[in-house]
Amino acid sequence: MHDFNLRAPAGANKRKRIVGRGSGSGRGTTSGKGNKGQKARSGGKTYVGFEGGQMPLYRRLARRGFSNHPFKQEWRIINLGEIEKRFEAGETVDPASLFSKGLIKKNDGSKTGPRGLPVKVLAMGSFTKKLSFRVAAVSASAKEKIEKAGGDITVDPPAKKVHPKKRKTNG
Numbered sequence: 001m002h003d004f005n006l007r008a009p010a011g012a013n014k015r016k017r018i019v020g021r022g023s024g025s026g027r028g029t030t031s032g033k034g035n036k037g038q039k040a041r042s043g044g045k046t047y048v049g050f051e052g053g054q055m056p057l058y059r060r061l062a063r064r065g066f067s068n069h070p071f072k073q074e075w076r077i078i079n080l081g082e083i084e085k086r087f088e089a090g091e092t093v094d095p096a097s098l099f100s101k102g103l104i105k106k107n108d109g110s111k112t113g114p115r116g117l118p119v120k121v122l123a124m125g126s127f128t129k130k131l132s133f134r135v136a137a138v139s140a141s142a143k144e145k146i147e148k149a150g151g152d153i154t155v156d157p158p159a160k161k162v163h164p165k166k167r168k169t170n171g
Helices: 080-086 097-099 140-148
Strands: 075-080 119-122 133-134 152-155
Touching: 075 080, 080 119, 080 140, 119 133, 119 140, 140 152
Parallel strands: 075 119, 133 152
Antiparallel strands: none
16 A cells, blocks of 8 residues: 655745735735835845945946956866776777766857867776777876876867957958
């Protein structure tokens, strides 16, 4: 016999708070918004750093320094131990095969476009299989392990990023 006593835990299903349905409901008149003011109005939300219409501090202060963020290179990291588990000897390791084996997602780094993030191989884990690698980058210790196992490496470095304000336009 089965004992079907399935219940949601206490507090999991809460009643929706209904406001503005008369003073007898306990949430009538101002509907829990207090009296007047911007936050009592519909759509009366403010953003972080809002100072009541005064020029916010973050806009009053001068911007200083340099940020390397536009040029930052992001990588999709794959360790040799993961490759060892999923690939058979003699196979080619490239972004397409890594995706088909479930090691990377198709939309990795959707900010960088449809190609996704470039793949970098790191040396964590044991590695013994003879594989052929076609990736964007390989660490020195990973390269050593791959060559020791008899594999070969073709490095296809990613294209350099162009600063957004320095792009050339036709015309």
